[in-house]
Amino acid sequence: MKKQIIIAIACMAAAFTFTGCLHTSRAAAPQDRQLQYTLRVTPEIKRAFHSDDSIKIRSITGTAPRFQTGGTYRVVGTCTQQTLKNATLYLGNTAEAGPDAIVASAGSSLFTSLPNGTTEFDISFTLLRPGLLHVTVYDLDNHNKNDNAYAGIYLGDVVDLR
Numbered sequence: 001m002k003k004q005i006i007i008a009i010a011c012m013a014a015a016f017t018f019t020g021c022l023h024t025s026r027a028a029a030p031q032d033r034q035l036q037y038t039l040r041v042t043p044e045i046k047r048a049f050h051s052d053d054s055i056k057i058r059s060i061t062g063t064a065p066r067f068q069t070g071g072t073y074r075v076v077g078t079c080t081q082q083t084l085k086n087a088t089l090y091l092g093n094t095a096e097a098g099p100d101a102i103v104a105s106a107g108s109s110l111f112t113s114l115p116n117g118t119t120e121f122d123i124s125f126t127l128l129r130p131g132l133l134h135v136t137v138y139d140l141d142n143h144n145k146n147d148n149a150y151a152g153i154y155l156g157d158v159v160d161l162r
Helices: 004-033
Strands: 044-047 054-062 072-081 087-093 103-104 111-114 117-127 133-139 150-153
Touching: 044 072, 044 133, 054 133, 054 150, 072 087, 072 133, 087 103, 087 117, 117 150
Parallel strands: none
Antiparallel strands: 044 150, 054 072, 072 117, 087 111, 087 133, 103 117, 133 150
């Protein structure tokens, strides 16, 4: 009897998980359709990388054909880093001090932990204020309060207020 109850609970959990997966994929589909534009950028070095470390952008899609305030965007790429023991990748905005300039979309994060090797990243966000977008690797063992950036790239022109 006890074994049958455990099996029944496991089956119910699997059914809920499967239903949740279906719901998630349906919920993501409308957002993907809104990101109808493919943006072309020529990344510029923010801070030079050491050895074979790098950030490569594979694609950028958005609700507008170029970065602009109020737009939602998705940046997909890879980061290879073998220099740092404790690193994170961050997609940010150089906007002046004030309220949030960029906010992660539901289910996404502006930060990605970076172990040694190659890490895939997929970041969706809404741009709230003008600034210069960047993807930067930060050295979490560097406690310089002014700048603990290890290396990074800018994603193009300064975003104008629209």
